[in-house]
Amino acid sequence: MMANLIWNILCTRCMRVIVNQKRHFVSEAKNIRALHEEKWLPVIGLEVHAQINSKTKLFSSALNKFMAPPNSLVSEFDASMPGTLPVLNKECVRAAVLTSLALNCKINPRSTFDRKHYFYADMPHGYQITQHWNPIAVDGKVTFPTQQGQQSLHIERVQLEQDSGKSLHDNEDNVSLIDLNRAGVGLMEIVTSPGLSNAEDACAFVNELHLMLVTLGTCEGKMSEGQLRVDVNISLHKPGEPFGTRAEVKNINGMRILHQVIEHEIMRQTDLLDHGLVVEQETRGYDDVNRTTYSMRDKEMKTDYRFMPEPNLPPLQLYDDLTIHNAGVDGINIDDIRREIPLLPAQLRKILGDKYKLNQKEIEFLLDREMVDYFIQVSELLPNTPPTQVYHWLKIKVVALLADNGLMMSQWPISAKDFAELMSLKENNEINDSTAYEALTVAVKEKTTTPVHVIENMGWKMISDITMISSLCCDVIVAMETENPAVFEKYNVNNVKSNKKIVAKVVGRVFKASQGKMHTAIIKKTVQGLLNEKYKTNA
Incomplete structure (x- = not known):
């Protein structure tokens, strides 16, 4: 016993030493970081490559589709067959204009395409068609929320360009396999000024941009599928001195990784x-396992790319309300697209907070899961229902069913009207919570019916007829007395507390007999009334 006591004391003291050392090291790390931040100021700029949500590629009629069999979506132009020419996809142009307007950019009425020469095995042409000299839009600004409040970041340019294919390296057989399905898919490259100073703000900006693109519908934003990739440029300098030499880390496809890259590189x-x-100007990759960046190649200077005008594409001419009469049939009106801009995340936050009284955490939950429009539609159909109740239904029931069925919110098969009708049944006590969820589950799986139809077809509506409820309660009480004549001997009208277990047993039996179609609160009230009347002498 004494040995155990001494052992416990020693263990406790050891744990205290370990905890104190851990606190010391954490404190030291924070102090070191603070000293570095005083001495060196980080400067961060981003280049975000957003894959355009279009049916076909930027310059060919080949389909734009993820997870198709390798090299099954490749046109002659994508494969750089002799004699093939690029044909600009109007849908991609409209997406770029819509995105640029949402980013508060100035649209260039006349933009041009250029060739950026470099050789990769997954780019058959030996060059990328981009917009180096005259991009489609410039000089924008995005305001986004951070932990310290609202912050703004300048957008230098938005340009249209081709994506490359994919190289799949088989280290075991020492070969590289090429998949050209992605080659030629339309990209919007969104280039920011070097106006960020830490990983948290960089991630907050990318998150806001992601929400904007998804809201606009111009990019699906699935980073795991490569639809949104980030190149980050990082340099350090002393206060009051010019910016230092920057290093670029390319092709970051996740928020967590972006944060780790910036922290490590600083x-x-x-x-x-x-x-x-000396910090070398170079391109670096990121090793997610070891959480370190590694050198890939020296950063090419712009002259290495041998930019030249794309000879097979004329300048891209855009119009507005004043000049559209000069356009042909395929003319794109900037003002028409401006009128199509939906409510953006910043506006939605204000509406959700001011009108629907949601807190910041609830608002971000809906935004992150693309549920805002659905929430508003359901809330408008249920004016007497607190919006927070609609939110909780979405958070608990819908999110669970989306996960169980592997669906995105855009694939959710239940209309806002049908969802609101289901909520109304629950509020009117015509169904209970478990029935509501079961009906939703069936409707989501079948996709051809509604939750209310499921309830009606299965006969799941709650029994609200008091006569029926009272009759069933009487039958259960009689049955319990028959099984055990002494079951209610201890029932005392004046002692509610001592009656709880007895009443609970009856309620459970009645609920089971009703197949869950009676509300337990109504059953309990009815049972108490019947027992009080029957055993009123038990006082």
């Missing part, structure tokens, strides 16, 4: 500069 460059070494 510490890596800080360590180099603190030891009097």
Whole structure:
């Protein structure tokens, strides 16, 4: 016993030492980081490549589709067959204009296409068609929420360009396999100014941009599928001095990874500069396993790309309300597209907070899961229902069923009207909570019916007729007395507390006998009334 006591004391003391050491190291790390931040100021700029949500590719009629069999969506132009020419996809142009307007950019009425020469095995042409000299839009601004409040970031340019194919490296057989399905898919490259200083704000900006693109419908934003990729440029400099040499980390496809990349790269460059070494201007990759960046190649200078005008594409001419009469049949009116801009995340936050009284956490939950429009539609159909109740139904029931069925919110098969009708049944006590969820589950799986139809067809509506409820309660009480004549001997009209277990047993039996079609609160009230009347002498 004494040995155990001594052992426990020693273990406790050891744990205290470990905890204190851990606190010391964490404190030291924070202090070191604070000293670095005083000495070196990070400067961060982003290049976001957003895959355009279009049916076909940017310059060919090949379909734009994820997870198709390798090399099954490749046109002659995508494969760089001799004699093939690019044909600009009007749908991609409209998407770029809509996105640029939402980013508060100035649209260039006349933009041009250029060739950016570099050789990759997954780019058959040996060059990428982009908009280097005259992009479709410039000089925008995005305001986004951060932990410190609202922040704005300048958008330098938005340009249309081709995506490359994919190289799949088989290290075991020492071969590389090429899939050209993605080659030629339309991209919007959104380039920011170097106006960020930490990983948190960079992630907050990308998150806001992601929400905007999804809201606009110009990009589905599935980072895991490569639909939104980020290149991050990071440099350090001392206060009051010019910006330092930047390093670029390419093809980041996740928020968590973006945060890790920036944190690591700031510490890596800080360590180099603190030891009097030089930061090389280079392109780096990221090793997610070891959480470190690694050198890929020296950063090419712009002259290395040998930019030249694309000879097979004329300048892209856009119009407005004043000049559209000069356009042909396929003319694109910037003002028409401006009128199509939906409510953006910043506006939606205000509406959800002011009109529907949701808090910030609830608002971001709906925005992140693309549920805002659905929430508003259901809430408008249920004016007497608190919006927070609609929110909780979405958070608990809909999110669970989306996950169970592998669906995105855009694939949710239940209309707002049908969902509101289901909620009305629950509010009117015509069904209970478990019935509502079961009906939703069936309707989501079948996709051809509604929750209310499921309830009606299955006969799941609650019994609300008091005579029927009272009759069933009487039958159960009589049955219990027959089984055990002494079951209610201890029932005391004046002692509600002591009656709880007895009443609960009866309620459980009645609920089971009704197949769950009676509300337990109504059953309990009825049972108490019947027992009080029958055993009123038990006082």
